[in-house]
Each structure stands twice: as structure tokens, then as C-alpha cells.
Amino acid sequence: MKQSKLTNLNMVNNNLIIFEKFHKCFAKQFHYIRSFTCRHRRLTKAQQFAFENYWQEIGIEFQEQQLDLITLFGGTSPIILEIGFGTGNSLVKMAKDNPNHNFIGIEVYKRGIGSCLLSAKKAGITNLRLIYYDAVQVIYRMIPDNALYVLQLFFPDPWHKVRHNKRRIIQKPFIELIMKKLNLGGILHIVTDCEAYVNHIIQIMNSVHGYSYCSLNNYFINQHKTHLLTKFEQRARILNHNICTLIFERVR
Template identity: 45%
Template sequence: MSDKSQDQTHTTHQNLEQAEAEGKYIRRIRSFVKREGRLTKGQAGALERNWPTMGLEYSEQQLDLAAEFGRDAARVLEIGFGMGKSLVAMAAAAPEKDFIGIEVHRPGVGACLLEAEAAGVTNLRVYEHDAVEILRDCIAPDTLDTVQVFFPDPWHKKRHHKRRLIQPELVELIRSRLAVGGVLHLATDWQNYAEHMLDVMQDAPGWRNLATDNGYIPRPEDRPLTKFEQRGERLGHGVWDLKFERIS
């Protein structure tokens, strides 16, 4: 790096630190790209009716999960639940567990709450916020039993692979929030991303692959089969599931 570049970098860091000290908002790099759509009337109504009881606000203070759900139960957290249909189905099918969903797109949050309202589920809470910040600041270490990430954006162009959600840093953060014996469940319909996920997980410390061949597992019955996935199967498209258990 040239002396001029070093001076520019140093000045930039000083400016950031000064702005933060003055309480100014600094845009940070996120683990997602915001694609805000328009809310339907149904989604907007569901948000208004259900957010007070099912919505969770981001805070730098850790969430008391037992107090929030009124019990101490197995806890499942899903990152990027999309429109929430499969998350609600899983919550409805397992009332003995507590579910937390994280999604950054408001129409998806509204759709999820509308679906939850129709299903009458009470064991589900949702965040509309960045998953990295939620895991880091709101979820206490060793408190989750399952973390699931289903069909994240594959960023299929090679130059965009660095934007993929499943990276060593996030995997390590997830491991710290799972209890020992807890499971990370990943699924994708892009083979290249599946291979990337497997490589990241195999290199990450403190995990055990639950596949008998140390590869992929058949789709578990508790992961609902989506319409998109059914269509893909008819067209001969593959889906890859991975489950890794935290062992340390």
C-alpha cells in the first residue's frame, strides 16, 4: 500500500471513530441485500394485529427466552424464513417447542404473521432485523437447540460467493449460541452452494456431521416440502440437506 493510501485509510478510520463518538449513524456492511416489496393489506393488517404479541424488537440486551415464551422448552431459530409458510408449519407441528424466526423483508414478516394467525400458533416469535446482530446481541450463548437456514440466496456467480450467508464467521457465532448437542440444519437447491456449505462446516471446529457418509442427509420429515421444492423435484432439480451437531 502506498503512503498516500495509508494516509487515506487512517483518515477514514479517524472519521468513522469521530462520527461514532458524536453519535452519528454509520452505514455498516450487512449480511443481506434489502429488497423491500410492498405490503399487501393482509400482511399490513397481520403486522398491526400480531406484532405486539409475536414481534421481537432488536436490543443490545439479551432476550430472556423463558420469560418471553412463559416456559423452558426446546428452542428453534430460523434465519431468513422468507414468507414464513414452512416455519409456521413447523411451529404448528411441534407445539412443545419454541420457534424464533429472523427475516429482514417486511412483506415476508407480514406474511408469516398472517399465516401464524390463521394457524393459531402461539409458540412463534419473529424479528425483522439482521440475523448477525440478533445472534450476537440478543441470543445468549448455549441457549438454542436448533438453528436452521433453508434456501438462502445462493449468489451463484463466482464473484458474488463472498456474499453467501454461510461463512466461517457466522458458523462460529451460531455454534456459540447452540447448546452442546444442538444442531445446525442447512438446505439449498444449488449444488455449488451445497458443496460450499459442506466445505465450510467440515473446516469449522466443534462440529460433527450427522450424515452417515459425512456428506448430505435425506430431507428430514420435520422440514416441510415447499411448492417450489416440489416443482424442482418434478424438473429433476436436486436439494441438499446438511445437519451438524455442536460437540464442543
């Protein structure tokens, strides 16, 4: 049992090595600039315990083949994918409150994955899977076309400095990729408190044919009433920033 637990943690650590090698090839092929910087902070004992005991059940290793989502979740419930879920408290609550939906969370910070594993296990949910890897590469390689009901991107790094704007995850190639992965009528749900980023997002979305900006429907209204505030949303409210919710529907 001890050897198996260590193997689970080693597999996750190996992902980081593979990730760095694969990123160089991917970046050269697709002119992709990574939208984050890796921070290798030590895991707490609880987070390490979560990796050793829960990763095999809840985690998904990166692969270059598409996932069989029906087999993965044991059904055809709508799939909601969130990029960069932080500690995962909000994502876990959403999964618990929506048992008829399946959720995939992608995060590049190991401590966030560890915390989310703990929360998911404590909540007793079975409709959530986590991936520890670069979201753009995961979506490109692992997510089948027309598979997603919603893609959530809450408080992505705005990269405020002009010379760093190219690092923003919201770029035309990424939005075109997302459109392929959303089913017809699927939703791209973005939340940010950066006005300059809002303008950037709108400009990018207007350059891609196939999306329609839409107002909050009942599903999203209910989510906003019940969802747990993320760390970045709490910070935005403390700083009295305007929080902008942008919802785009795939219409073609």
C-alpha cells in the first residue's frame, strides 16, 4: 500500500517534468505563450496525504489521446470544465450543488490540486475529476470536439503590463479552440475584475465568428446566488473593483 501511495505522488511529479518538455514542442508548433508561471511550493502534510490517497480516484493523468468522457463519468450528463480553480472550494461546491452535471477542473499549481482533492473527498462527490497540467494543452489534446456544456474561466491573470498582454490566456487561437470543444449552444463563462482585460476579451471575441454574447440565463443566475466566493473574487470585493461576468454562447 505504501509503495502504491508513493507511486501516485511520483506520477504527479513526473507530470511536471513531461509538462516542461512537451510545452517547448507545443509552443514552437502553435506559437503558444504560456499564460502562467510555475510556483513550486512545498505541499502541506494534508495536501500530500490527499495526493497519496485520493489522486488515483479523482485525478486524471495528462495524455495525448482524447478522453472517453462517457466511460470516465459513467454517463452522458453535461460537462462543465473550469480552468484555474485555485483551492477548488468553489468548484467542489458547484459540483456538489449540481449532481446532474459532471465537472473537470484543470490547475497547474500542485497545492491547489491537493486542497481540491481534500475538499472533494470530504464533500463525498463523485462527479468531479482533476487534471494537473497546462489547460491549453489539455483542451487541445484530451477534450473531444463538441463535448463541453460550459467552460469556466474565473479571474484569469490579466497580465497588466502592455509587454505582457501576449501572455493572457484569452487570445484568438485559444477562443477558436474552445469553440470546437463546446457543443452547439455551449457556454464560455468568463469573470474578471480588470477593465482593460474586459476590453481585450470583447475585442478578441468580436474577431471570432461563431459566438454570441448572451445575458445570464437561469442556470447562471442560480450559480451566482449559491456559488462560494473564490479568493480572487473576495479580493476584488475588498478592493471595491467592478466584477464583470461575460457569457458567450457557441451558435455555429
